[in-house]
Each structure stands twice: as structure tokens, then as C-alpha cells.
Amino acid sequence: MTGSHQVPGDTKHPPLRQRWWPRGWLGQPLPGGLGVPARLWGVLCPGLGRPCPGLGGFSARIWGVTARAGSGLAAPRPVSTQRGSRRAPGKVCSGGRAPGTAAPRDSEPPPPRSSGRGQSGAARRDQSGCTGVGALLPSARLTDRTGCRRGGARSRAVSLSYAEVGSGGARPPLVLLHGLFGSRVNFQSVANALVRRGCGRVLMLDARNHGCSPHSPMMSYEAMSLDVQHLLHHLRIPQCIVLGHSMGGKTAMALALQRPDLVERLISVDISPVSTACVSEFSAYIAAMKAVKIPDGVSRSAARQLADKQLQPVIQVPQIRQFLLTSLVDVQGRYVWRVNLEAISNHLADIMNFPMFHKPYPGPALFLRGSNSPYMSSKDYPEIRRLFPKANVQFIEGAGHIVHQDKFEEFITAVLNFLPPP
Template sequence: MSVLCRFFHGGLFHGRTPCLSVIGPRGVCCGVPRMDRTRRASTGLTSPVNLTYDVFDGKGTETPLVFLHGLFGSKSNFHSIAKSLVQRTGRKVLTVDARNHGNSPHSTVLTYEAMTNDLQHLLGQLHIGKCVLIGHSMGGKVAMVTALQQPSLVERLVVVDISPAQTTARTNFQAYIQAMKEVKIASDIPRSTARRLAEDQLRELVKERSVRQFLLTNLVEQNGHYAWRVNLEAIANHLEHIMSFPSFNTTYEGPTLFLGGSSSAYISSEDYPEIQRLFPAADIQYIPDASHWIHADKPLDFISSIISFLQS
């Protein structure tokens, strides 16, 4: 199994409208037209950014799996999961950094429309005309929006511990942002020291050690100075939007799995009617003793649930 890291600079579609396409085993290209400039302008969409991603190459020819991380996350959150799924299914697996996260470019805009547009742009560049889309938290909402907007792109959908509902009251992300903004670290000190100092400063507003450790994955060194790689300003300015979900009258009819943690409140029975309205083929399951970060708490159960869903 080989792992490839890629960053697209575009330039693959000179002189024609890009399309989302896949070259099948018999050389057949099935295209889905991309949104033209007039429509993009009329809907207020900004141009897509070129997302960074990792590819875990499988030898199989089945539809690839594409993983989308949550708020403050990155593509590396799913690396161990991706490696295991390649070994157990033979499928190619992609893990993707959202805009303003990981190594993807920063932008002043952080909306689900923009993030969905970024993803569709990436899939078009990679000639992936159909995928199994797996998204956690914020990434789960991007996955849902993509499936509802472009159902032909999504063969199957897995939404991890999130629902198409308002989620503001369930996690104090505003406190996390404030705590991260207040962190001050001296230059030219060892990374281990910088990380320890940053955690000490986060502790007052971020009580859970696991959450502090998760946030600290974003602490990076740049020319001797330490900084957060996530775009805190963009996240803060769009937090209300991120916590909400766009309104849809369309449905996604494909096989769908909502996978929640039994110790998490992000998928509640109050959400079931809206889930069934938008995703009529949805199955809702919970992994015992798992929090919001199911894939970190119970990776083996998480992988087994994904494989069972792929085989159903």
C-alpha cells in the first residue's frame, strides 16, 4: 500500500468547462458538469480553494472512500483508519483537509456551500465521479450537503456523530477559539516545551484533556515561531453558520449510515424526523461507550461499522 500526499494547483482543464468524471475499467468517462461562473456568481459562491489531501492506494477497483474531518481537525485524524480500510477492503481511501484547516489554504469564507464547492472541485481534479463519502461532525455536514446537492457523486454516505440540525448548544467551541487566541508562546523553544506551555494555557477554558490534546494537533512551528495552523478568525466569524445546517427540500435516496457515539448528544431522537426526511434510506446506529470522536475512542468498532455498511 502506498500513501501519496497531493496539493492541486489546477490547470488540468485548459480551454473547457471542468467536469467531475471518472475513468472506469473500460475507459468510459462519466461526467457531471461543474457549476459555471454565471451560476457561481449568482449564488454568491467564491472560487474553490485547492485542498490538500492524502491518498492511500488500494489495489481494488471499487468506489473510493473519501474522509472529511470535523472542526479543528485535519486529514491526519483518519490516517490509521484509512490504512486499515485499505488493507481490509482493497479500496482506495482519501483523507482531505478542509479550507482553513490542516495544510489547505486559508480563506475569509467558511460556509458549507464553499466547503462543498471545494470538495466537488477536488473530486473533479481527481476524476472521481462517484465515491463513498464519510464525514465527521463539520465534515459530516459537508458530506450531507454534497449528497443533497450532487447525489450522483455519492454512492454511499456515512455521517459520523452529527445530524442536519442546529448543534450550537452541545459543545462550547467559542471557548475553544478564545482559549487558542490567548495562547502566548516564546520563540525558539523545543516543540515539546511549546506544546506543554500551550496546554497549560488552554486548561482554564478547555477542561477535558482529550479536547486539549486534539486542539494541540494544530500547533505548528513556522521559522522558529509557534502558531495555530487553523484560521481562527474565519472559524470565529462563521461559527454560527458552522453550527447550523442549510435548508433543503431535496432528498438523498442512496444508502446512508448515521453513526453516533452512545456517550455523545450530537445525534438525538429529536433529529430522527429530519434525518428521515432528507435521507429516507438512512440507518441510525450508535457505538457503545464512544464520545463525539468515535474514530479515536473506538477505532475497531468504527472500522467494523464502515465495513458492514459497505457490504450491506
């Protein structure tokens, strides 16, 4: 099952054409002589299969857009609404990748595999089985619950890559969202431990511009929340429990505040719904990562050693360097950063801040704070209480910012104690 599965158009029973719609080109009048250009009704480019906004969700194919020889316009194919077969535990899925790729492990990703496509415009596969590193995959156009689009612009969601472990259970699935510069593999050990202890179904997501998910120039919490909404809709998940660390925690909070009906409860790990004053620190990280130069054809261990040595003058903490190096991947013999450094750099202020919300989230919320971390403070509590009136703040003694790494067992216990009864 993939994030944007499509089915072919109906060629056996073609739509109305000719006298109702003499041509298939964009800009032609609609059937019945309404005289409205097709492009204004959301008829889109070939093969995207998007619905026509403002027409009740009907696809452009129903309205008589047909493929004509030499017209350059093919009948858009509607997104399938068929429910896929049950996914096996550990299944890795991606919006731009066929199923069957094994989930990357915590330690060593599998070797690169060829995608079978040519060089030009090809989807590439990196060491962890990702395709399209740096590529922008087809994205869905979403609106909020009221159907509004701010300023007349359409919000866009990308098809997130995700991995899934566990199955069944009466409680809603648990969705894990990683932090800045991370990927879903950061939560692999956490997900496995939770499943072993009866948590049920757990999904680990790669945020846009991270991991195996598509790259996009936009990097805001509203956009990242829409990405999660898009995936939940595709997987037919009516409600989930969402857990996010750092940037993922802010995405989780934005999702709960935008769509409280989708979130049964919320866990935010070492982050608050306020501005985080670390812009200069992360800017230095990005500059250092951009400056890394690795010769082609070297081994993975040698590449990591070279990158680590080049990062050391700017990033003195070894744990931070090792964390960043998890995003250094081999793509066809050349080492690149899997994260979209350009987009992150351009939107770093947005990532450090948090959007303004007025209506609080009515569900239960847990804020797990590392006692040794500077990312949360008692000054944040009034804003936490305003937006999450049922929130509980819990300290994990001896943990820094990456709570689930520093105090793994205490973290797992706190999460399990907060989950609803199975």
C-alpha cells in the first residue's frame, strides 16, 4: 500500500466529449456553454488524478476532459478509495515507492538498490531504501475542516514515507514524529519496545524534507500538520494518539489544535508551544553540514569519519555529530545529506517558533520534559495550560533533550502509563 496509490482511468466507457467539450485543452469552456475556463475549475495537468475543487470532489474525468491525440492532455486518474490489504508488521511504505521494501534498522541501513530507472528524472534509492532523495513527489491539495484556503492559496501536503509495526488493538494507533534533522528510524527501538509491551499498532513517520519523505520548499508546522492529516486520511485512520519529539512535538501540537477530532490524545517530548531560542545554533549546524566534502567512491565508514572530522570544529558534542551523520547517505556512489538543508535553512525561524492558535485542544496531553534539557521551562506552563487545559507535565530525571535516548526505560514507562486502556 503506498501513500498515493492510483488506478487507471476508465477507457472502456469514455466520458462525454466532442459536442459537449470539443477539445481537451485547458482553457476550453465547460459543457453547456457556461464559458468558464476549465483551469478555473481546478482541471489539472495530466496524470495527477486530483479532484476538481468546487465541484464536490468529482474528478475532471467525469466532467468530460478527454485525451486527444496531440492535445497533450490525458484524462486525470482519480485516487483510489479502495482499502488496501492488511499490512504486515514492520512494513515500510512511501508515497512515491512501491511496497515491499524492508524497514530500515536502527543500526546499519541495507545497501543501496537500483530503482531500475534512468538517470534523467529518475527516482533514486539510498542506503535505507528511500527513493527520490531530493525529489518532489506528487502532492495532494488539502483544505482545512471548513474548506477555506487562506488568501486564496491552496495548502499542499506531501505523501509522507512511514514504517509500521504491530497491529490490531482497541486503542487508536500511535503515531511517532521525529525531531529536526532526524528520521523515523530514531523511533525504531521505541516502537518495537512499545509493541512488545502491548501498545498495538505504531506508525513512524518521516517529516517532509527528512528521511525518505519528499523534499519541498515549504517548511511550516501548518504544512507538516497537513502532511500527517493526508497520511491518516489515506490509511483510513479516523483517530490516532500522536507523540512527537522536539520539531515533531510541535507538529503533533499543531495537528491536535487544527484537527482535534483526529487526535485522541497527545504526547509532546521536551518541547512547548512557544518559541525556541536556538536559531543561531542550528544555523551553524546547517552551515557546517553544507561545507562537508566527501570524495566519491569511499566506503560508508570512511565517509562518516571524514564528515565527523569536518563537523567537529563547529559541533563539539560527539552525540550531536553522530545524530546528524545518520542523515549522510550514499546515493549512486556520492554522499549527500538526506535532509533538505536549503528548505530548513530558509524556514528555520518558522521551525523555532510556533503558530498562533486561539481555540484549545480539549483532549488529554502529556508533556515529557528532560530534567537536564534547556528546551522547556516553567515559563512555558501558562501557554501550555492555555492551549492544552488537560495537560500534565512530567519530568524524566537525568534526561537531556533526547529523552527517549537518555532514559529509554523511564520514557517507555511514562508513555505506556499515559495510553488509554487497551
